[in-house]
Amino acid sequence: MNIVVCVKQIPDPAAPQSFDGSHNLNRSGKLILDEADTYGVEMALQLVDKAGSGEVTVVSMGSAADLAGVRNALAMGAAKAIMVSDDALRGTDALGTAKVLAEAIKRVNPDLVLCATESSDGYTGTTPVQVAELLGLPSITFAKSVTVDGSTVKVDRQTEAGYDEVTSPLPCLLTVTAGVVEPRYASFKGIMAAKSKPVEILSIGDLGLGAVTGPAGARQQIISVVAAESRAAGEKHVDEGNAAQEIITFLESIKVL
């Protein structure tokens, strides 16, 4: 069973974030593997393991100058990576990204494509389903649990009221929610092995794509960025044993108790 996991290298979410002059997220600092993607990588490794054959390929788009995030996925156990990297990709929107990822995924012809529900920097949250549509695949989003039985995938999918059991024939694309599996830490051996695993770096020309990318392909424009109305800090008390009563008094004062 061959599985593609789409991953993204993002600026450390714990570090301060800003826009550059073109209203693109400033990505000049160190990039890391989006933690949201580690669940898909782990899930893929477990499914391949269970199937007894096949491999995990990670597919990503972004700067190839720093591949630490992709190497992290390889260190966890993925066999190889495809990184689409091109200056012309700067400013590409979700649909343009999906077009790039879909073309790269076609090269692997996987049985299953796994993605996070959304990235932790851009949060658009539509790219996986756009990829599925461009590949002509069924998709099941917001998976809480995943099992593969022959040529069928069975998923418990999060819903507003609970969850649905959903099945789909393979090939299929899934998005997995956080906590679906516990991502492994890369072992020292894994980290060393990752250094020599193949990372294929492709340009958009290699994929035969042109105008879909960049700000022109995005067909949307940021007009302005303004400071939001901020909330003022209120009272702050150090607990001296009466915090519970103080909270109750506050709740009474705002008439919710």
Place this chain on the structure above:
Amino acid sequence: MAISNIWVVVEPGTTGLSTTSLELLTNARTYGATVSAITWENGASFAAQAGEYGASTLFDVGSLGGALPGVPVASAIVALVASQGAPDAILIPTSYDGRDIAGRLSARLDRPVLTNVTGLSDDGGLVTEHPAFGGTQIVKAKFTGETPGIIVIRAKSFAAESAGGAAANVVSAPAGDTGATGTAKITTTHVEERTGPQLEEATIVVSGGRGLGEAANYVLISDTAKLLNGAAGASRAIVDAGWVPYSAQVGQTGKTVKPAVYIACGISGATQHMVGMKGSKNIVAINKDPEAPIFQMADFGIVGDVLKVLPELIAALKARG
């Protein structure tokens, strides 16, 4: 260019259309445009409600035969664009199914999509507002290409208000053949027992974070929520850690809540979390770290250990009866 035609995807909820759907219809009718709604499964039963909130036409995709809504609803909308002409914009609720519909539709129509929208205005075309960096900044954006623009809007961005309109005219809008893309099918639906109000509807929300120390302590959050007749939420950190399901997550990647009071327990206040709860009327924070960012927006803060304060609060609330 004046906005003359807006379509709104309206989702079946637990009773009638979902609240977010009604919020979107309410906003859509403020631009002087013709508002049409698109729904599925049992469209005719929503005609009165869709009309009441401003839709003149309700396109009904009909039964999905167990398919997830994303593919068939997008397919039906593509057919409608071909037969009716493109509207200026298609508004879609941010929800599990809404996001599927938006993604499928965007790829099928080859039109961009703007998501996580929390505000809309008319400036010779729709201008979208998106919170950035934990909601400290607002990004305004617009589409520059051909219509329709696909706009995915977060819950609670607008208030839902009835316009007292007559029932919408129901028009059948079948999905047609969806081929391989439509082969994911729901086999069983599980409704989880819920004792209190829903997270997004609750007047009081009590949320827990990493400060709880371990998964077993989340019971302090659910107990407090129950005693306050509120709902229990969670930060991304403890959802990622697998302590509570994704459905409890409040924040950028989870739910948006705007309760009368939000009680953040052991939550530091990462930007990811803030964007989902900063619209709360009042915010109470309990955190050991006096420098935690959550205190910058809390109306009432307790610098203390949630593992000590919450059991006391639970006991005090029980004593009140």
